Amino acid sequence: MTDRPVNETGMFSRSGFFDSKRASELVKMLNSNTDQDILTENLSKVADPDNALLLLVRISEKKNLDFLKSLENDESRLRLLHVLGSSNRLGEHLVNFPEDASIFLHEISFSKANTKEELITLFTTAAKSSRAHLVREYRKVLLGLAARDICSKWPLREVAAELADAADAILQSALEVSLNKNIDISKKFKLAIIAMGKAGGQELNYVSDVDVIFTAEPSPGFDEQSAISAATKVASEVMQYISVADDGGQIWEVDAALRPEGKAGALVRTVEQHVSYYQRWASTWEFQALLKARFSAGDIELGNKYLDQISPFVWQAANKENFVDEIQKMRKKVEENIDNRVGDRELKLAPGGLRDVEFAVQLLQLVHGRSDVMVRSSNTLQALDQLATWGYIGREDASTFSNAYTFLRTLEHRIQLQQLSRTHILPEEESELRKLGRSLGFMSESSNDLEKQWRKYQLEVRKIHERLFYRPLLNAVARLDAGSARLTISEATSRLNALGYKDPESALRHIESLTTGVSRRAVIQKTLLPVLLSWFADGPEPDMALLSFRRLSDALGSTPWFLRLLRDESAAAELMAKLLSSSRYATDLLMSAPEAVSMLGNLDELAPRTKEQYEIEMNAVIARYETAENIVSAARSFRRRELLRTATADLSGKLTTEQVGNVLSNVYAIVIKTALKAAILEIESERGKEVSTHMSIIAMGRFGGFELGYGSDADVLFVHEPKKDAEQQDAEKCALDIANRVRTLLMQPSTDPALEIDADLRPEGKNGPLVRTLDSYLSYYQKWSAPWEA
Template sequence: MTRQQSTRTELARLGFADLTRSRELLDEFDPEILPAFAGAADPDQALALLSRLGASASPLLADPDAAARLIRVLGASSGLAEFFARHPEHLDALAERLDRMPGPEELREDLLASVTDVAGEAAWGALRVRYRRHLARIAAWDLEQPDPLAAVDSVAATLADLAGAALDASLAVARRSLTFPAEQIAATRLAIIGMGKAGARELNYVSDVDVIFVVEATGSLGTDVALTIGTRLAMQTSRGIQDLALEPALWEVDANLRPEGRDGALVRTLESHLAYYDRWAKSWEFQALLKARPLAGDLELGERYVAGVAPKIWSSASRENFVESVQRMRERVTEHIPAQDVDTQLKLGPGGLRDVEFTIQLLQLVHGQHDVSIRQRGTLPALQSLADGGYIGRAESAEFSRDYRFLRLLEHRLQLARLQRTHLMPTDPDSLRILARATGVQASADSLVAAWQRTKHEVRSLHERLFYRPLLSAVAALPEEGLALTSEQAKARLAAIGFTDPGGALRHIAALTSGVSRRATIQRTLLPVLLQWFAEGADPDHGLLAFRRLSDDLGEAYWFLRMLRDSSGAARQLTHVLSASRFVVSLFERIPEAAAWLEHEEELRPRPLEQLLEETRVTVARHAGDTDAAALALRTARRREVLRLALAGILGFVSIEELGEGLSDVTTAILTGVLELAHPHDDEFEFAIIAMGRYGGAELGFGSDADVVYVTRPTGASPEGAAKGAERVVRELARLTEDLRLPLELDLGLRPEGKNGAIVRSLDSYRAYYARWSLTWEAQALLRARGVAGSAALRRDFEAMADEVRYPAKITEADVREVKRIKARVEAERLPQGADPSRHLKLGRGSLSDVEWLVQLLQLEHAGSVPALRTTSTLGALAAAEAAGLVARKDAVRLKEAWILASRARSALTLWTAKTADVLPRDSRQLEGVARLLDYPPGSASRLEEDYLRTTRLARQVFERLFYGAPLRGPSTRG
């Protein structure tokens, strides 16, 4: 490669487009500055402008940091380059890095100083030059930030402060230029109120500065004279900023937001302003006043203006049709965009800045009537306050904030380029490439466009969901017009968003919001949000009814009201679980205080078994002598912990494996407690409970039976006496665990001889039975046997005995054929009549049974030689089989996916219906409820069905190949 080729390659890598021209221009400069062009948005422009500046830039180029700073500014802004070309003496503004943004007073003092000793028109020229010097420093700071999105707020606030300082300096010049008597000018107080982005301290690089002028006469000066002088001051102040002169205008001073707009007086007294807003102002004018702030001039007068209009702003939402009028105004703004600009408008178009701003302002005006915390001027602070107050979700707030900053960043870079007011995205590839480099957050034109389109979609979606939130207008008027929610329009809107019984919903709403209690006030304010969240759930009607009952149960509980008001995440989670699960609602009716857990994620984590057992011991000790009271306390604790796990499962805080372990631990805790009540002493016989099936594997789901077997061992009594005593314990266990609210079915079907066998046996009896009579299925059942309660020694001895049966050194072909025969029989006989085998979650094709039987066959075959297979966990054994090379990775993945999906769907069915069911429903509403609990988006019933059928079909293929089709492997071939 030649040196010329090498140079061209390097230039291309740095971002140059015109390689020939760039090589020629670079000959003028020290090669050491070349790497600095990598940080320029447009390296070609930066180089050309640097060449134009010539020797005046030499002092900066001698310092690598200053050179990089200058090149970044030139590459991003030809407008600032033009300023430096006119005033090269101000290039030193970039000599030092700006460590922090200057404050408003610092800027005001500096700009006032720039005009202090300058007379006439020259003073305004000096002001504009000084302003642009500061602008260059702000831009340089902005362009070198590692996170430009995070810098947007500081840049916008400083630009607003700079605008206020410029108005103050121009006003000072105006006061000197008037021909009125000096004492009259001095007696005329003029406040300049910042509106829009200037008032909110979120100004752009080049933006109209919206203002309102307020005048006041002091001393003996008459009001008419003060109005005349104030008007001249306002005109001259604006002229100094925006009229044509040798130094270009800064921006337009826009006073069209004043009373009566362009047709109204430019300057009014405070009293005149307030009178106008009392009598004539339209709804949009109060929306505009949200951002009013004393910006320049007499700040004390400005503060009185802001204080005077504030009550009018925050009562405006109660006006008739206020919300609809704001919504229509936003629509009119969109309608007036030229057709050719709609798709490229950053500010006014769909998904643009105005969507964010209008949404937030409307929510502020509606909810700010009663909540002072959201009375913020700035868009982002207001958004944060709305999220903090629960009026929008924290996720929505974070998404809106991120999108708003991204759009503002694009707007800043576009305006900085030529120091011209623009809100249109470029469409040509070169301009998009330069803009992508300027933002520092996108690497290419394509990625920038993709990010912008994604942002527009997100913003528009959030805007439509929040800005047009159903019942917002009715709730805005509710404090004065409580019957507004009984209108047919309200019913229609409720029906439109998913409520099947709008009339019933309105009755619940009325019950929740009637009266003057603190609870009613907060719920009246929050209902627009809550209703939308309920509407997003699978059963909005049931969710709203459950919320009403929960609110009635908790009454004026401070923590509940505070949670609703201040914790949007918790409130949203509450609406989600109430509209998603009848199972949860039934438990909430007994344990309403559990709603407090939603504020703290750690409260929704499964409690460790040790902690549960400690609570069990304390409960039994506290109720010593009162068995029934102790059992009731244990059953209540079980309900509480199951509710905790249900909430965690619905909200996605636990995996299906963690859920299975948690539910198994809760079952172990209650069985440990009731066993201590039923058999408090071990002096006659030992007693232990052995978990079997899914309980033994720590894989319980909601609604699962607890498969157990009971074992005893005489210690002091005769074998006959011990047997009778053990039977009494079993009967007492059944009585003490009986719970109609949350049944606990202790299933003994896996005991020796099944339903025909003894309900409890001694360890010796078990050992003798398994040695002489055990069938293959009984050895298979022992694969998940695990001691959970009672005598620790007896549990260990039982498990040791079970190991001899379930982990044989070898297994005969006849035994393997028996396992396969029984599995085929189960498929043929145990599946309920008429049930679709492809939809049965437990016994269907590719479902739980297929995975578990295959894994258990592998354990029977190989656990004798592969110790890792000696586990009661289905997934644990499957992983061990894969690690041992007994199951291929792809097959193991398919089996695991099917087992997890079937397990999740089975629990979801119970959560949704509060009934135990094993068949994937066909009814679309039921299927939708299950899908939503499995984290599918709305309208995904058919998608869940397709996913389940596909996943289990693939798992069935693996099962049939490995279970029925493969020959025996390893040790089994020697049986």
């Protein structure tokens, strides 16, 4: 190591060291020819340069040749330093076995992952020597994997899969040790080890319990009881061999608690005994757990037999009554049992954590996987890809979930690597957060940047989880039988008849039109239609509803939000189905402006607006448009929207009859008021001066009593009062022009419903003047009015 008598403490501080003075002293103790500048630059890139340097000094004191060579090669030195800076426990391993640093010199180890077959050969050979040798070889595999993970940014999927392969290989080597030890009884049975949980999904952590299930069957000529007894002895030894914390160190804990009846149940059962249990006694959570089942070690033929006979139970689980509710309750129970001392810093279980992603993905799989074999992967990230590809989750949501899950799992890995301890808690200490942040590439504001990224993903995950996990569509799909959940044309006719469609042939044509092809639109429609058909059939006119839905889909199908809304958002799909099948009037309103379906995605949008809100919106319309025709056209579109809002709220039971009449009367009033203003503005523009009279419109009949229905005319009286100094004849002409202009504007042909003004309740009915002054009205009612007019 070359000397450098400059301001070393400043250099070390800039390189990310906490204790610059100590770093300067440690560097001088290194027994290496590596230039100090190069070494310091390398250390500046690692998570914890202080600890990496300390471990480096401790290892160098052993004066091991392989270790010194690893320091002198640029690539191998970086690998070594990154591991030392990220894992104190692996660093301690190198202190004890410095020759294992040679793994960093092997370039081939960093260009590809170890295969399962290579790992089995490596570990079984080591286990024949001793358990301590096996543990050491496993640690060496972790050294290489950690270096690839941290230095080469090895994808999480590949890191987790290799850890799962290593677990399989450890189980296989431990099994062979026990079989060789019990050669006298091993011939009695065949034994298969089924990986469960993260091991089964090939998404294992650096430090994790490895969940397993054991299954066995007698060899020819041996009875079942003695075979199971012998297999149980071997299985127990496998668990003990791996889990024990002796001088060689614990590898990890083998956990067989996911077996039938848990820890109280038999450790080993035959496949038939497993089948019998799952047929009769299994709880919902046990089927969810079986989604991850995968052959791990032992007799592969027996393992495949187990999977072939058990897997169907997974995809029948959603047929159970209240299945979705049970899964949702399980998730809530997990959240309620989180240690309050940890709170939301629990990466695995807290809201917005890993379990939110996993529970949502697994629930979607269990519901839709019954009828769709394309979404049955046991791996969370792969399952997300499948669910997005086949339309069960939006691409954007899937991408956010995937990115968040990858980040959270990588963060979990970095936390566990430090001491090779099983933990999922994000530390609070700034110094620890800084190390973790640097290990993930946040080099400047390490702790702050890490905290921001974690909080961002936490919020995004929770938001998507609540939308997907509590999606009403899931309950509806789960209530369908498996054949109906994935609609095919051949199955549709009989189902349409059973549901009560009057014209199944026409309905079938609509279904074919909506689902034919491989577009994303067709894929999502295939998911939605089985449920929508049932919801349409709950109303009085399912055929009309399906036709209207096809027309709506044709109008909006190319927009990115329409089908996503129906699939993802609250009760939008069910509300739309109810509207289309129950009200021709509301359906016509919706078809005249299909984009209004977006309001169904937010139930708060169905709440009636206040008169003040109406005033503000209509004043903005008057200010925006120049012609009376455009102003009233916008006002009529506003009325159509509010009629649809009111009808939808009415159908969903959110409004009483009295409230409906009140809302409709307020809507009519603001539209007529806007038409009056527009008519006056237009006539003044034509005259080149102000109109010569004041004008008012009086609500009558059901309009005046706030009792309007959806198809009601507006009964009104027109009253005017000439302005001061105005000529009587001109004032009367202005008033009549205004009244006629209002009626014309509100009745012009349009895609929006006309608002018919009915002035027949005026004095003398249709034979009387359309507009009168206040004095004229008083005179008539005093002298000539009939009792009914009062």
